[in-house]
Amino acid sequence: xxxxxxxxxxxxxxxxxxxxxxxxxxxxxxxxxxxxxxxxxxxxxxxxxxxxxxxxxxxxxxxxxxxxxxxxxxxxxxxxxxxxxxxxxxxxxxxxxxxxxxxxxxxxxxxxxxxxxxxxxxxxxxxxxxxxxxxxxxxxxxxxxxxxxxxxxxxxxxxxxxxxxxxxxxxxxxxxxxxxxxxxxxxxxxxxxxxxxxxxxxxxxxxxxxxxxxxxxxxxxxxxxxxxxxxxxxxxxxxxxxxxxxxxxxxxxxxxxxxxxxxxxxxxxxxxxxxxxxxxxxxxxxxxxxxxxxxxxxxxxxxxxxxxxxxxxxxxxxxxxxxxxxxxxxxxxxxxxxxxxxxxxxxxxxxxxxxxxxxxxxxxxxxxxxxxxxxxxxxxxxxxxxxxxxxxxxxxxxxxxxxxxxxxxxxxxxxxxxxxxxxxxxxxxxxxxxxxxxxxxxxxxxxxxxxxxxxxxx
RNA sequence: GAGGUUGUAGCUCAGUUGGUUAGAGCGUCGGAUUGUGGUUCCGAAGGUCGCGGGUUCGAGACCCGUCUUCCUCCCCA
Numbered sequence: 001x002x003x004x005x006x007x008x009x010x011x012x013x014x015x016x017x018x019x020x021x022x023x024x025x026x027x028x029x030x031x032x033x034x035x036x037x038x039x040x041x042x043x044x045x046x047x048x049x050x051x052x053x054x055x056x057x058x059x060x061x062x063x064x065x066x067x068x069x070x071x072x073x074x075x076x077x078x079x080x081x082x083x084x085x086x087x088x089x090x091x092x093x094x095x096x097x098x099x100x101x102x103x104x105x106x107x108x109x110x111x112x113x114x115x116x117x118x119x120x121x122x123x124x125x126x127x128x129x130x131x132x133x134x135x136x137x138x139x140x141x142x143x144x145x146x147x148x149x150x151x152x153x154x155x156x157x158x159x160x161x162x163x164x165x166x167x168x169x170x171x172x173x174x175x176x177x178x179x180x181x182x183x184x185x186x187x188x189x190x191x192x193x194x195x196x197x198x199x200x201x202x203x204x205x206x207x208x209x210x211x212x213x214x215x216x217x218x219x220x221x222x223x224x225x226x227x228x229x230x231x232x233x234x235x236x237x238x239x240x241x242x243x244x245x246x247x248x249x250x251x252x253x254x255x256x257x258x259x260x261x262x263x264x265x266x267x268x269x270x271x272x273x274x275x276x277x278x279x280x281x282x283x284x285x286x287x288x289x290x291x292x293x294x295x296x297x298x299x300x301x302x303x304x305x306x307x308x309x310x311x312x313x314x315x316x317x318x319x320x321x322x323x324x325x326x327x328x329x330x331x332x333x334x335x336x337x338x339x340x341x342x343x344x345x346x347x348x349x350x351x352x353x354x355x356x357x358x359x360x361x362x363x364x365x366x367x368x369x370x371x372x373x374x375x376x377x378x379x380x381x382x383x384x385x386x387x388x389x390x391x392x393x394x395x396x397x398x399x400x401x402x403x404x405x406x407x408x409x410x411x412x413x414x415x416x417x418x419x420x421x422x423x424x425x426x427x428x429x430x431x432x433x434x435x436x437x438x439x440x441x442x443x444x445x446x447x448x449x450x451x452x453x454x455x456x457x458x
Numbered sequence: 459g460a461g462g463u464u465g466u467a468g469c470u471c472a473g474u475u476g477g478u479u480a481g482a483g484c485g486u487c488g489g490a491u492u493g494u495g496g497u498u499c500c501g502a503a504g505g506u507c508g509c510g511g512g513u514u515c516g517a518g519a520c521c522c523g524u525c526u527u528c529c530u531c532c533c534c535a
Contacts, residue, residue: 006508009526059533062459102535130535135459137529144535207533317535344535373493408495423493437495 010134010142020362025174025349026127029147032170036162038125038149043106045129049098055105055330057299061088063132065142066095099131103148104300104327104340111152111338112331120153120336127345139315139347150340152328157270159339160304160323161277167308167319168286170343175357178311179318181283182291185271186301186322188254191264192240195257196233205229206295209240213293217241240292247275247290254292270303300324306341310351318347367458368395369411371404371421380427384420384447391454411437418457420450 007013014022030040046067053061069076078093100106103126111122127147134140149166151159167181192209193202208223215223220241224234239257243250251272258264271290278288286308294307303323310318321341328336352358368388370381381397388395398407404421411419421433432450435442445453 006526057533059459063533132534134534135532136527140534146535315535320535342535347535371493403491404493405491405495410495412495419495421493433493435494440495442494 008142010136010140012141012143016365017363020365021352021358022345022349024358024362025345025352026147028173029170029343029345030125030127032166032173033125033147033149036123036149036166038123038151041107041110041124041126042128043100043103043110043126046097046099047106047109049092049096051109051331052098052101052105053092055300056101060101063134064101065099065131065133066091067097067099068095100128101132102130103128103146103342104150104324107148107150107340108152108324108327108338109331111336112328112333115333118153121151121156121159122153123149123151125149139350141346144347145345147343147345148340150338152336152338152340155323155325155337157273157277160270160274161281163306163321163339163341164274164278164286164288165281165283167306167341168283171286171308171310171319171348172284174348174352175355176285176310176351177355179286180309180311181286181288182294182307182309183271183274183288184291184294184305185267186303186305187263187267187270188258188292189267189295191258191261191267192237194261194264196236198229198233201227201229203299205237209237209293210295211293212241243292247288250290250292251275267303274304300327302326304339313351313354315347315351315354317344318351319343363415364417365394366396366414366416367393368418368420368454369407369414369416370395370397371407371419372398372401373421373423374401377422377424377427381420381422384422384432384450387451388454391451391458393454393458 033040049064049066052064056064068074073096074094076093076096078090081087081089081093107124107126111118125148127145129143129145131143134142136142149163151162164181164183167179171179189206189209190199190202193199193205196205198205204227205224208220208227211223212220217238221234221238224237243253245253251268254268255265258268275288275290291307294305301322302325305322306320307317308319309315319341321339323337323339325337326334327338328334370378370385372378372381378397378401385395385397398410408419416437419435419437421435426432426444431444431446433442434445434450434453
């Protein structure tokens with residue numbers, strides 16, 4: 001046998017039944033997006049490297065797939081940089097293009113580029129694949145699809161509230177029995193850093209804090225020590241470990257803790273407002289939780305930070321997002337606040353598969369199969385086939401006059417609903433045999449009755 | 459990027475301290491059964507043992523490299 005074919009690690013093929021399920025999921029998501037007033041856009045799969053690099057931090061840059069220059073452009077390789085062991089600069093000279101890493105940064109670029117054609121606040125959604133040169137793991141792929149909704153051009157907290165509702169509605173409609181929407185605010189994190197006297201190292205601080213539920217208090221302390229935080233500032237962080245209770249209780253606790261931090265209190269005001277409105281409006285199956293440890297790696301969030309996890313499933317976050325005030329400024333457009341969230345389609349798919357939430361009917365790609373008894377009978381079937389298709393049913397004629405046994409097995413394997421048999425006798429009598437493949441029941445019908453029945457059945 | 463783990467038929471996996479011609483189940487195809495599927499029975503096809511090198515009289519097994527799988531860390535959807 002020839003060399004076994006393969007696909008790159010972290011990528012997948014999708015079989016017809018899987019595509020059917022994915023389409024169902026996307027259709028459900030889109031329908032909700034539409035009702036909330038978001039319109040779809042698309043951007044290229046790859047961008048100029050300069051658009052993407054430096055937007056996701058050092059770690060992010062490492063995970064960006066670069067596209068090697070081709071032809072004469074290869075001569076642009078910066079050999080001096082290589083000689084100086086400056087690998088990042090060398091890599092940049094080799095690749096002027098890169099596959100998009102997420103949809104948010106390309107969207108910021110899009111907004112700046114088309115600012116004169118857009119009406120603000122601009123609400124868009126975007127469902128496209130993104131690529132990360134990450135090490136594949138459970139629920140982690142190198143190619144996966146994100147479903148982003150963002151609104152730019154308004155700093156109204158109404159949109160934070162709207163996005164929480166959106167999480168709740170989409171995931172409820174997809175049938176998830178329960179999920180937790182965690183919310184935090186970057187300003188609160190800044191306030192904590194301020195209180196600890198570590199404003200410069202807010203990233204290290206929040207990344208350590210983010211791991212609290214994973215590595216525990218001691219783990220966080222030792223990580224902070226390792227990062228060089230003083231015993232004094234670590235002591236000031238410790239009260240946060242006791243952060244428990246209802247959302248209201250947590251907010252009260254933090255008001256005391258952040259009493260001296262103006263920015264911290266501003267963040268709490270924002271959170272309180274969102275909680276107040278959501279309490280008023282109510283959620284379906286989601287629970288909104290104030291989670292102080294929620295930090296998220298992305299540097300560009302400035303206000304609310306969101307993350308969603310499915311209950312009772314071993315899977316990382318299935319959605320994430322937040323508010324960013326300066327993202328478009330990176331591309332030269334200042335003063336445009338945005339807030340957006342991303343649904344991790346592939347993880348949601350995995351969760352839905354694990355919980356068996358897809359409708360069974362999605363497995364059916366063919367409603368009716370016409371058995372082929374020979375060329376004359378087949379010709380007779382073709383007219384009926386056309387009429388059945390015009391009724392909107394998925395129908396086909398078996399391609400050859402194979403043994404009936406084989407044709408029925410094919411129908412069985414394809415999970416066909418009904419089989420129509422028209423042999424010489426039936427054709428002469430103007431009748432047909434109509435067989436239900438689930439029950440095995442079979443009846444003789446005239447063509448007219450058959451078509452009426454089809455209209456009723458589907 | 460760090461550490462561990464895996465790779466044998468289309469799929470899931472056996473294969474003893476290195477020793478004749480590498481096995482099973484499922485699936486596929488054919489038949490039992492020429493107009494009735496899922497069950498059953500019989501038979502067949504299908505393998506450079508991930509790839510490259512090395513040790514050995516002899517390697518699927520041992521050693522080195524490389525790719526791949528899955529996991530932990532990092533990070534993240």
